[in-house]
């Protein structure tokens with residue numbers, strides 16, 4: 001790979017180092033990104049991907065090393081200066097103001113103003129200036145942004161960067177929470193922009209995505225460059241996993257349980273009605289894993305929220321352990337009954353960035369590690385060590401502040417926290433989102449082991465590979481009801497997708513959104 005500035009490359013880093021006190025986040029990393037290509041950036045959680053793109057986009061300065069953009073040495077440039085050169089970091093959360101129009105959002109903060117003391121936005125000039133960028137993209141400049149789908153908002157974010165002169169766009173896990181079809185729309189859009197000369201850095205934990213969209217790839221491991229290719233034909237999925245982890249990653253396949261009687265310790269839900277869902281009957285046996293699948297708004301997530309008491313059921317009965325009662329009225333009640341819920345949004349789960357990892361792990365299970373209101377430090381340390389080590393949380397110790405962890409490592413802490421409550425029914429909403437390939441398999445193994453101890457698990461996941469490999473049964477939700485169930489060899493990606501799509505083609509079209517299942 002070239003080490004001297006070359007016109008072939010839009011961006012090169014030369015031996016960049018980034019230290020955060022004792023943490024060496026990047027250790028002499030040199031990468032080379034060709035012009036007008038989509039370049040994948042991979043690595044396990046905490047490998048240094050976000051740190052590297054923060055350096056490239058000027059958010060933070062390298063401790064050592066050089067960065068060359070478009071043939072010029074650019075270290076020392078801040079975000080504004082890098083944007084002026086054409087480098088934009090496009091985050092997962094689109095910075096779109098819902099109350100404004102598409103055109104207003106595209107020009108956010110740079111609106112042409114009318115002359116005079118009122119300094120109102122010159123709408124005619126605004127429309128004129130956004131026309132060329134929106135031409136052929138399908139966007140109506142006057143449409144209120146709140147009506148846009150998730151993928152449309154991400155595209156608009158990208159267009160805004162382009163409109164501001166973007167030459168190199170860095171997309172940090174842009175497919176997170178996108179549906180399968182939305183992901184394809186985004187990829188087509190990127191390919192079109194690439195053909196027009198735009199270059200991309202594309203961060204993802206999914207080998208399939210990298211192989212589908214990228215022309216080249218750099219893989220980081222433990223802050224170092226583990227490998228780089230700029231020839232697509234040199235890359236395959238096994239090779240990528242091996243570069244990411246440093247070894248071959250055997251995929252986990254659960255040995256599926258045949259349908260079993262639920263017994264008194266199982267859970268039986270009857271006649272439940274809650275916002276967006278009505279379920280006549282649902283059962284889950286001890287040790288069983290059931291996957292919930294469906295379009296957004298199909299009732300899958302709504303049912304899970306009703307079981308956990310986050311959404312209030314208006315009627316229904318739940319029987320467990322020989323007792324029958326109404327569904328939990330609030331999450332605290334659900335917790336007491338042994339139901340735990342991992343939400344797909346770790347911020348909503350109440351992770352506290354300014355507290356230690358240890359504190360965050362035990363926060364929901366203080367009752368388990370205290371006696372008579374006093375925390376038993378040994379018990380607490382045991383719980384923390386179990387999940388800190390199990391999930392290989394990348395940090396110098398469990399006393400480190402959670403806020404300094406990489407995104408994927410924060411997700412591991414979230415998972416540790418719900419498992420530490422020793423639930424009997426565990427509801428996992430996107431449990432491995434943002435988690436790297438190695439830990440993902442580890443998470444699957446841990447869930448599998450817990451089910452052997454009698455834990456019942458409901459999994460909502462947009463990763464259909466995960467669904468197929470992990471669950472004993474799949475319930476497909478349509479229009480707020482359980483439409484189909486699959487067991488054993490009938491559990492297949494195509495069947496699940498079809499069941500979710502076919503039953504509701506009209507609403508799929510009109511909503512502009514497809515099944516909750518995005519990754520292939």
Ligand SMILES: Nc1ncnc2c1ncn2[C@@H]1O[C@H](COP(=O)(O)OP(=O)(O)OP(=O)(O)O)[C@@H](O)[C@H]1O
Nearest residue numbers: 020025045046047048049050051404405406407408
């Ligand atoms: N502000 C900070 N203070 C201390 N350590 C930090 C800080 N920012 C990042 N780190 C550490 O630097 C390392 C690299 O983190 P980074 O966020 O770049 O990883 P990543 O590859 O993006 O991971 P993920 O896939 O989980 O998002 C991690 O060990 C992280 O804890």
